[in-house]
Amino acid sequence: MKALLQLLKEQYENKHLIWRLAAFEQKSKFQLHYLGAFWQLFSPLMQVVVFFVIFGLGIRSGRDVGDTPFFVYLLCGLIPWFFISPTVLQGSNSIHKKIKMVSKMKFPVSVLPTITIAGNSISFFIMLGILCIVLTIYSVFSGVYLLQLPYYFLCLYAFLYVFTIFSATLATVVRDYYQFLEAGMRMMFFLSPIIWAPDSMDDRLLSVLQLNPFYYILNGFRDSFIGGAWFFENITYMIYFWALILLIGFLGATVFKKFKNSFVDYL
Numbered sequence: 417m418k419a420l421l422q423l424l425k426e427q428y429e430n431k432h433l434i435w436r437l438a439a440f441e442q443k444s445k446f447q448l449h450y451l452g453a454f455w456q457l458f459s460p461l462m463q464v465v466v467f468f469v470i471f472g473l474g475i476r477s478g479r480d481v482g483d484t485p486f487f488v489y490l491l492c493g494l495i496p497w498f499f500i501s502p503t504v505l506q507g508s509n510s511i512h513k514k515i516k517m518v519s520k521m522k523f524p525v526s527v528l529p530t531i532t533i534a535g536n537s538i539s540f541f542i543m544l545g546i547l548c549i550v551l552t553i554y555s556v557f558s559g560v561y562l563l564q565l566p567y568y569f570l571c572l573y574a575f576l577y578v579f580t581i582f583s584a585t586l587a588t589v590v591r592d593y594y595q596f597l598e599a600g601m602r603m604m605f606f607l608s609p610i611i612w613a614p615d616s617m618d619d620r621l622l623s624v625l626q627l628n629p630f631y632y633i634l635n636g637f638r639d640s641f642i643g644g645a646w647f648f649e650n651i652t653y654m655i656y657f658w659a660l661i662l663l664i665g666f667l668g669a670t671v672f673k674k675f676k677n678s679f680v681d682y683l
Contacts, residue, residue, distance in 0.1 A: 419669035423581065426526050434527050438534035457542060460498040467494065467611065481613045484642050488554050492638040493610035495547050496572070499540035500630065501601050507532040507580030508597055512588040515679045525676055529580035533573065551641060558643035567647050568636040574661050575629055582668030588679050589671075604628065609635050632657045 427434070468487055481489040507529040514528055551557070587594040608630040614622055625631055632653065639645045647654060 417666060419673045420578075420665045423526050423669050423672065426524050427530055427577070430524050430527050433524075434530050434534050437531045438538075441531065442535045442538055457539060457546075460494075460539075460543065461546075463498070464491065464494055482615070484556065485554055488550060488556050488642065489613070489638070490611065491547050491550055492641050493608070493634050495540070495543045496634055496637045497605065497608065497610055497630075498543065499536055500572070500576070500633070501605070503533055503536045503576055504580060504583070504601060505598060506536070507576065508583035508587045509594060510580070511584040511679060512591075512594075515588065519680045525679070526581060526672065529584050530577060533576050533580065547641065556642055558639075558641055561640055561643040561646070564636075564647050565640040568633060568640055571636060571657065571661075572633050575633065575664075578661055578665035578668050581672055582664055585668065585671045585675055589675055604630055607631075609638070626653065629657060629660055 468490055480486055510528040510532050511525060515525065518525060518528070583593075583597060587597065607625060607628055609625075614625075614635065617625065636647060639647075
C-alpha cells in the first residue's frame with residue numbers, strides 16, 4: 417500500500433507537468449491536419465451515427481428503452497466508452513512508447529499514463545457538453561440524480577489510473593499482453609451496458625456481467641444523466657468496485673516499483 421501512496425504522491429507533485437504535457441500532446445497530434453482537433457469529435461460522432469442506425473433503427477426498430485429515447489440511452493453509454501477505451505489502450509502503451517526518451521532524463525515515469533488520461537479528458541468533456549445539449553433537446557432531465565455525477569467521475573478516473581499503471585507495466589515487460597488487451601477491450605464493448613439495457617438480461621447472466629467494472633461506471637453515468645438509481649442504493653456492489661480498485665492499485669504499484677528501473681531492458 418505504501419507503493420500505491422507513493423504513486424499518488426507523484427501524480428500530485430507533478431500535476432502541472434502532467435497538464436502541460438497533455439495539452440502539448442493534444443495540440444501536436446493534429447497540427448498537420450487542416451481540421452485540427454475537430455477530428456477528435458468527428459470520429460466518435462460518426463461512430464454514434466453508425467451505432468444508432470444499426471442498433472437503434474435496425475435491431476431495435478426505433479423502440480425506446482423504458483421512457484428514454486434509445487438515442488439518448490445510447491449516447492449516455494457511448495460517450496464515456498469513447499473516453500475509456502482509447503485511454504485504457506493508449507495509457508497501457510504509454511510507458512513502452514516513451515520510456516526510451518524519458519529514460520535519458522530525470523522524469524517521473526509513473527505520470528505517463530496520467531498524461532494520456534488528462535489529454536483524452538479534453539475531448540471527453542466536450543462530448544459531455546454535446547450530450548447535455550442532446551438531453552435538453554429531448555427534454556430528458558435527471559433532476560437531483562445529477563448530484564451523484566462527481567462520484568462517478570471519481571470512480572472513472574480512479575479506475576483508469578490504477579488500471580493503466582498496472583497495464584502499462586505489464587505491456588512493457590510482456591508485449592503479448594497488449595495484444596490480449598486490445599482484443600479484451602473490443603469484447604468489453606459488448607459485455608458492458610452500452611447498446612443493451614440491464615433490464616433485458618437474465619438475472620443470473622446479469623450478476624456475472626456486473627463483475628465487469630465498466631458496468632458499474634457506465635451504468636452510473638447513465639443513472640446520473642437520465643435518472644434511475646443512487647450510487648448508495650447497492651452498497652454491496654459499491655464495496656466490490658472499490659475493493660477491485662484497491663486490488664488493482666496495489667498490484668499496479670507493486671509491479672511498477674519492481675520493474676521501473678529496468679523498463680529500458682525490455683525494449
